[in-house]
Every structure is written in C-alpha cells, then in structure tokens.
Amino acid sequence: MRKNVIFLLARQLCKDAFRSKVMLIASLLILFLLLFSAYTGWENYHDQNLTRGLVQDDVQESWESNPDKHPHRMAHYGSFALRKKHVLSGFDLGMENFVGNAVFLEAHKQNTVNFSEASMSTGLLRFGEVSLAMLLKVIIPLLIFYLGFATIAKERENGTLKLLIGQGITRKEIVFGKWLGLWSLSLIFLFTVFLVVLFFVLIGSHDHLHSDTLIRYFVLLLSYLLFFGILSAITILISAFSKTAKGALVKLLGIWLLFVIIMPKSLQAIGYYFYPTPSKIEMETAVEHDLTKLGDSHNPDDPHFKALKDSVLLAHNVQKVDDLPFNYGGFIMAQGEKLSTAVYLDHQERLYEVYTQQNNVERYSAFINPYTAIKNLSMAFSGTDFKSYLHFKSKAEAYRFKLAQDMNQLQMDFIPNKGKEGPSKISNKYWKEFPPFEYKFLAITKVFKNEVISILALCLWGFLVIFGLSRLSTNLKAI
C-alpha cells in the first residue's frame, strides 16, 4: 500500500463531501445542535451544582448552629447529602436526570434519594435528551452513513472504480483511502465537540481532581476516535459489497436503527423481563422480617438484645444497666444501628445485583453492537453511569452511619444512665467537630474496572474492522 495514494483518495473524498448538499445541511444542523447542547449542558451542570452546593453549605451551617442538646436529638436532626454533578456531565448526561439528587440522612433509617429530574418531568423525557455526547453517539453516526454510503458503490455504478483500478491503484488502497477519508471527515465534528468539552474541563474546576478529569477526557476522546473509525469502516465495507448505492444506504439505515434505537431498548426490556426486582415495600418487608429474626431493639423481650444485655452486665460486673459506666441507651442504639444497617445493605446489595444482571443483557451486546460499547463507556467516564450514582449513594450511607454512630458514642460517653446525676445535654462544640459531607467522585481506576467489557468490545471491533478492510478488500468487485 502506498501512503500517498491513500492520502490522495482520502483527500478527494473529503473534497467531494464538502461540495455535497448533505454536508452543508448537516453541518448547519450540527452546528446548531452543538451550540444548543453545549449551552444547555453547561448551564445545567453549572446551575444545578451551584444550587446543590448552596443547599449543602446551608445544611452544614444549620447543623453547626444547633444549640447544646442531647446527642440523640442530633442523630434525628440528621443531615442531607446532595449529589454533585461531574463537570463531564455537561458532555454526557447519561443517567443524570433519572437518578435522585438529594437524600435525608438520619438515624435508624435509610431514606431514598429523591427529586430526580425525571420525577419532576413530563413524558417528554423519554424521547431522550440532547447532549454533546448524544450528538456524537446518535447523530454523527447517521451522518457518517449518509456521507459514506455511496463512496465505493457509486463509483462502481458510474464505472469510475474500474478506471481507478485500471490506473494501477490496488483495491486495498482504494478501500483504505476511502476509509481514511470518511474517518477524517467525521473527526472534524469530533474535534469540534471535544474542543468545547476541553473548555468545560478547564473552567469547571473540580480543584484537586483536575488530572483525574483530564484522564477521563482523553479516554473519552480516544474511545470516540475509535468508534468513528469503526463506523467509517462499516460504512465503507457495506458500500463496497452492495450492488447499488441505494442498497448500501438502505442497509446502513437499517443498521443504524437496529444498533442505536431498537437493540439497546429491546435488550434492556428483555433484561427487565427475565430478572424481576422487588418493589420497595417488598424489600422493606423482607428487611423487617430478617431484623425481627436477628434482633429487634424495639422489642423489649428480644432474645438477641437480652443476651447482649446479660453479657455487658457480666463484663462490667454490675447488676443493673443503670450502673454501667456508659449510657446504656446509646449502647443499644449503636448495636441496633449496626445490625439494621448490615441487614438493609445486604438486601440492597442483592437488589443491585439483579439490576446488574438486567443491565448485563445489554452490556454484553457490545460485542455485536459497538454503539452499546461507546454508550456505556461514555457514561462511565463522564461520571453519569449507574456505578457513579451507586458510589455517591454508598458515600452518603457511610456518612449517615458515621453520623448516627458518633452521636450514639457521644451519648454513651456523656449522658448519664437513668437515675444518675449528670447533664441531659452536651455542648454544641461536638456538632462543629463533626465533619461536613464531602463527595469525591469515583476513582478513575474503578471506572476502568467497571468498563472492562466495553473497552474490550470496542478494541475487538477495532481489530475486526481493520481485519475486515484488509481481507475483504481483495475481493472487491470492480463492476
């Protein structure tokens, strides 16, 4: 293969494309969409984070300004965790609008994360959202197909393909030249979008996370680069092996619909169909059932807590709980919290496993559908996938647990047992000592681990199309 021939062919394809009407209309449309989605994406990220940051600060302020009181009052006063958006959510919205944004953290109870954008939206949300990533995932592929369907098929129909081959250009050179041309054409859009995203990354300061965000950025860039390469190759291959340009177009449109619209949705639905999940009330019933079996701190005759009491009395060598050197109520609540949290998290873990099974049906289809691979990769590295949300949720739960247990510990240390001398309140300096909720995004290494399948699938697709282009191009029919 001669490099200069390939470049010449590639350049020719680009030149022809720029002369076509499709390119002009598409470019205008995409420019509009780019501006619109960049603006709304940034505005959404910025405004939401600002609001949530302010509320989070308010929450901390009111926590600290509580007067002296009984620590258990503070455990019930609780706190809120607000989900911060990653700056790259301005690029790929992912599940952002379908997961909750705020959760009330209090003792004894795991509350749901509420106020998702979806819960405050009309049915329109189901049509999808415009984001820069959506442009790259959904619209540009269609454009690549539009621009590329005729490349080889049309040349064959016109008879110019025969001429090219007659001039000593090999079939391989033709195929690779066209591929390179189409790919570079798509990269114009890719680089424009990523230039905008670079601005997002640079001005949307996650302070300490700058390098982390840059890695995410470059992974996204590389993935989309590869994705467009794969799509361009598919286009060229379909065009090369279709009798007519029309046939190639119809096939490519079919592929687009199947890959982007029909397959992801159907597979998600199938996953849901085969792995049913319990409703909240069913899970709560199960949690309560398990708890009453293990030990119910509300039940005065519960054997588990009765045994606990006896062993504590024995260890401290006293007759009555009121004689213990610490507050017994605080101790029991700490034990109860530990037990109920463990049971709850166990059930929740099982629920998430079913979700993972549901999602895996679609996830593994990345090996037949490159769109699925890029969709999951893009969400994960933009910090808007399910795992990122779970990470927030687990951090919020950890904070809740620490809050409840710290308050229980304060009660044990400073509040006297019934009938003993001592204060019923403690100083508010202890509230100020309790650190605020600060959320750190999922570590980049974890994201890589979560997305092994997608990365593998995308790379496999890369090899497959290169192999396809070089092997099959030798069979290219000139007429």
Add this chain to the structure above:
Amino acid sequence: MYSLLFKSFFRTKIFLISLVLLMSIGVISILIGKQYLVKQEKTIVAAQEFQDQSIKRNVEYHNDDLGLLLYYLRFTLINKPENINAISIGQSDVNPLLQTVTIRGLEGQKYDTDFENPSLLMSGNLDLGFVIIYLFPLILIAMTFNLYSEEKELGTWKILAAQTSKKASFLFKKLIVRILFVFAVLVLLLFMASAILQIPLNQNFWAIFLQSILYLCFWSALCLWMVSLLKSSSFNALALISIWVVLTILIPAIVNNYVINTYQVPEALDAMVEQRDGYHEKWDLEKDATMTGFLEAYPQFAKYSVPEDEFSWIWYYGMQHMGDLAAEGTSKEMMEKVMKRNTVSENIAFFIPTMHAQLSFNSLAGTDMISHLEFLKALSKFHEDLRLGFYTKVFDKKSADSLNWKNHEAKFYATKQDFSWLHLMLPTLIITMIIGVFGAINLQRL
C-alpha cells in the same frame, strides 16, 4: 386493481419483514405491559400485608402509648392502577404507585421514590405506545420511500405510464395498499392489547385508538408528500429518515432540555431542608412557638393542656406539623413549577405530532405528570384525615386496643381525568391535512 396491487405487495420482502417485526415487537410490548401490571398487583398485595402485619405487631408492643405507636405506624395510599396504564407506561415507572406514610410530617415522606433500575428508566419502557410512536412510522417509511422511484429506477414506470392515463391514481392506490396494511396491523395489536391486558373498551381506549390512527395518518401524509416530489430512492430514504430523527428524537429532546433548564426546581431542595429545620428547631424553643401555630391551624385542640417542662404528644405532633407548615409555601411553588413544565410541554406538543401523541397517550392512560400530582394532592388529604382522626385519640391518651384497627387497611385512590376530544385530535388532524393536500396537489401534476 386493488387485488392485484395487494398480491404484488404481499410478494415483496419488505411486507414479510414488516409483518414479522411489527407483530413480534408489538406482542413483546404487550407482554411487557402485562408484566408491569403483574408487578403492580404484587406490590399492592405486599403493601396491604405490610400494613396489616405492622399494625398487629406494633399494637402489641406499644399498647399503652398510642402516641408512640403512631410514631411507628405507616398507612398506605395506593394510586389505583388501571389496566390501560400498560399501553403507555409513561411516567408511572418513575413515580411510585403507592406511598406509605406515618402521621408525622408529610413533606419528608411525600416524595419518597420506589426502587427502579435507572438504566431501565433511561432507556424507557418498550410499551405499545413506543411501538406505535417510533416503529410504525419507520415501517411506513420503509414501505413507501421507493413507491415511485423504484418503478422509475427499474424502468417499469415508462411501461406503466404508457398503459394508463391515471398515473397519479395508480401511485395513490399503491400507497393506500401499504397504509391499509399498516393500519390493519395497528388495529390488530390494539385489540390484542385490549384482550391480553383486559382493558375495557371505554372512552379512553377509543381515544388512544383514534389518536394512534390519526398519528399514522400524519406519517402516511408525510410519506405521500415525499413521494410526490418524485425524487430518487436514496434521496427519499435519506430525507424521510432525517425527518423521523428530527421529529422523534431531536425536537422532543431539544424541547425537553429547554423546559428542564428554563424551569429549574431548586424549590424541591429548599422545601426539604425547610421542613426539617421548621420541625427540629421547635425542640429548642418554648412550647408556645409550636402550639400557637398548631392551634391556629387546628383550633379544635385548644382544650388540651400542654405541660411546659415535659414532653407531650400534642406538642410533638404539633412540632411535626409545624415542619410541614414551614415548607408549605416553597412546596407549593415547586408544584407550580412542575405544572408549568407540563403546560409548556403540552403547548409546544400541539405543533409536533410525535410529542402530542406521546403526551396524549400518557394522559389517556393515566400515567402522565398530572395524574401523579393529583395523587400527591390526594395523599395530603389522606394524611390530614388520618392525623385529625388520630390526634383526638392520642391527646385523650386512649389505649391502642380501644381503636378499631380494622378500618385502617391500605386505601385506594382512583384518578379521574377528563379530556377534550378537540385538544386531542385537532392539532395532528390539521397538520396531517395540510401535508396531505400538498402531496395530493404535487401528485396531480404527474
């Protein structure tokens, strides 16, 4: 003439592919609807059982302290599902089917969500509504884009033109054959849905039925117009798919982004914090700070005394209610914002048949935003009735045994929504007629 056209159509590959695709995905979507209904039923049974069991157990533990008992007890209000929900699941997967609340502050419980896989929420339900809105137009496009151009490109058009003087009417008939087939599949699927999902053939069902027919008429008119431009097959395919993408993906998504960004709802977060602080700060204040507000809202409890230096249930539930009152204004603003989002979306949808079809399906199936807001209103009423019923008994220090708990099973709320046929049909009808007329005029020139 028609029988020949039908025969030739039945021999095409696209006929077979369309039939298999529409029927299989259509049936899958109905089964998904069925599964959705089964899950709802299971949830309701679980909720009823939960309430029953929890009352039984807690009454045993806290018989002598009704105030404490009611601190724990949760009461369920269920948004009574209708089978027609399953045709267009809409927002009913995001919004919970039921809410179980204690008689403490409502604001902190009202917006609790149910568990649902966010990946599923994102990709949306594959319900019959989706099949009608997305897939049927695609099939129409696939069957009609080369109606004329194929004959032209194969060279058969010249032979045909030489044999008939009514070229336009021939094309028109060819189109009718294809449209009739699509309509037949649509009607079949709708009746299958009605049979499998046991949807009564009531006004709402027929409204969905007619809206679907009208929606496909719109796409048929669009295809007719495209054919009437007499362009090449490639151009038609490219143009029609682009229109489909613009109408079913881009415009609704743009409108959605616009609505979400323009009408942001920070009030939701504010109300949440206000409610907590409004309640908790009362613990550190004089009893009067609570009782004045509480008795203003419910003067009927003025006769109960509130001891100044010890805990009492009237004070406790008063504080809880003060939390709700503190958040009342912001909460109302939040609801208004959400309503505003709905109104703006609906108004824009009048001009875009795809959006109009989706929103009217949801509204007719009772799975739209408004149905949920109505449910939340009913929940507030339910909560207030519960509180007022229990307050007297708690303040009178009645024992738990003295209450008739049989009356406190899970309750149902049935939504009743009216709709206007004019709003439902007119927008799409007008658009369809305009496009259809343009197409017909073009064809006459053939």
